[in-house]
Amino acid sequence: MRIILAQPRGFCAGVVRAVDIVERALEKFGAPVFVRHEIVHNRRVVQSLEAKGARFVEELDEVPPGAVTVFSAHGVSRAVEQHAAALGLPVLDATCPLVSKVHAEGRRYLAQGRTVVLIGHAGHPEVEGTLGQIPGEVHLVDTADAVARLPLPADRPIAYVTQTTLSVDDTRAVIEALRQRFTDIVGPDTRDICYATQNRQSSVRALARQVELLLVVGSANSSNSNRLQEIGSEEGVPCYLIPDAGAVQPEWLRGVETVGITAGASAPESLVQEVIAALGRLGPIEVSTLPGIIEDVQFKLPAALVEPEASAAS
Structure with a gap:
C-alpha cells in the first residue's frame, strides 16, 4: 500500500502558540491552570494538557479565585474579558493572532460607519467571540442564500469579515453575493484570509x-x-x-x-x-x-511567559 x-x-502556528501558552503557564505558575473552552478542538491535545494539570471549563465562574486562566485559540467576547477582570483572574490570552486581526478589522470598519457582515458558522466559538468583539451592528451569514435575506437596504455601507477556519474558496460565493447585493462594500484583502x-x-x-x-x-x-x-x-x-x-x-x-x-x-x-x-x-x-508549501509562520507568546519579572495578568 x-x-x-x-x-x-x-498544527498551524496559532495552535502551536495556544498549546505552548498552556504548557508554559503550567511550568511557570504550576498546576492547575484553567482554560476557558477547549484550547483547540482536538481531544488528544486536551487530554494531554489535562494530564499535565490543565483544567478546562466552559464558564469563568468555574475558575477558583486568583487562578491563572487561559482564553482558548478561538478568542472570546468583550463580555468574557470584562467578566474575567471583574473576577480578578490573571489571564493569558491564547487567541490566535489571525483571529484577533479579524476582531480589529471589524471594529475598524464599524468606526468607519459601516454595518459589518461576518461570514461564518453560527455557534462556533470563534464566531461567538468575534460577534462579541465588534461593538455595533453585525450580521452573520454562512451562505449566498443568507445574503439575500439580510434586512438591509442595497445602499447601506457594508464591510465583511470572515471566520478564520474558512478559506478563500469557502467564502468566494458569499462575498460575490454581497458584492452583487450592496453598492458600497469593502472587505479585507484575500491575503488576510487564514x-x-x-x-x-x-x-x-x-x-x-x-x-x-x-x-x-x-x-x-x-x-x-x-x-x-x-x-x-x-x-x-x-x-x-x-x-x-x-x-x-x-x-x-x-x-x-x-x-x-x-x-x-x-x-x-x-x-x-x-x-x-x-x-x-x-x-x-x-x-x-506530496510536495507542497512549507510553513514557517511563528507567533509570539504573551510577555508574561517570556519575561521573568512579568505577572500572569494580561
Missing part, C-alpha cells in the same frame, strides 16, 4: 486527485477538519474524518492501493503517525509526502 501525506497538514486554512484545503485537493482513499485526522467538532473531509468527498474519492487510528475500518481499505492522509490544523502529528502505524500492521506500506 502506498501512503501519501499532505503538505502542509496538522494562511493555514487555505494551505491545508489546497493541499487536500491536490492529494485527493492522486489517491483512492483519503483519511482526514481531526476531531468531529473541528470546523477546519470537517471542511477537509468535505473537500475530499467533493473531489470524488471516499474520504473519512477520523479522530485517531482506532477509527480506521479495515473494510475501507479492501482493494485500495493508494491512501492519502491529511490532518486538521488542531490535530497533532503524533496522530498521523499512529494512523500510518495502524495501516502498516495490515501489510507492507510505502510512505511519501
Whole structure:
C-alpha cells in the first residue's frame, strides 16, 4: 500500500502558540491552570494538557479565585474579558493572532460607519467571540442564500469579515453575493484570509486527485477538519474524518492501493503517525509526502511567559 501525506497538514502556528501558552503557564505558575473552552478542538491535545494539570471549563465562574486562566485559540467576547477582570483572574490570552486581526478589522470598519457582515458558522466559538468583539451592528451569514435575506437596504455601507477556519474558496460565493447585493462594500484583502486554512484545503485537493482513499485526522467538532473531509468527498474519492487510528475500518481499505492522509490544523502529528502505524500492521506500506508549501509562520507568546519579572495578568 502506498501512503501519501499532505503538505502542509496538522498544527498551524496559532495552535502551536495556544498549546505552548498552556504548557508554559503550567511550568511557570504550576498546576492547575484553567482554560476557558477547549484550547483547540482536538481531544488528544486536551487530554494531554489535562494530564499535565490543565483544567478546562466552559464558564469563568468555574475558575477558583486568583487562578491563572487561559482564553482558548478561538478568542472570546468583550463580555468574557470584562467578566474575567471583574473576577480578578490573571489571564493569558491564547487567541490566535489571525483571529484577533479579524476582531480589529471589524471594529475598524464599524468606526468607519459601516454595518459589518461576518461570514461564518453560527455557534462556533470563534464566531461567538468575534460577534462579541465588534461593538455595533453585525450580521452573520454562512451562505449566498443568507445574503439575500439580510434586512438591509442595497445602499447601506457594508464591510465583511470572515471566520478564520474558512478559506478563500469557502467564502468566494458569499462575498460575490454581497458584492452583487450592496453598492458600497469593502472587505479585507484575500491575503488576510487564514494562511493555514487555505494551505491545508489546497493541499487536500491536490492529494485527493492522486489517491483512492483519503483519511482526514481531526476531531468531529473541528470546523477546519470537517471542511477537509468535505473537500475530499467533493473531489470524488471516499474520504473519512477520523479522530485517531482506532477509527480506521479495515473494510475501507479492501482493494485500495493508494491512501492519502491529511490532518486538521488542531490535530497533532503524533496522530498521523499512529494512523500510518495502524495501516502498516495490515501489510507492507510505502510512505511519501506530496510536495507542497512549507510553513514557517511563528507567533509570539504573551510577555508574561517570556519575561521573568512579568505577572500572569494580561
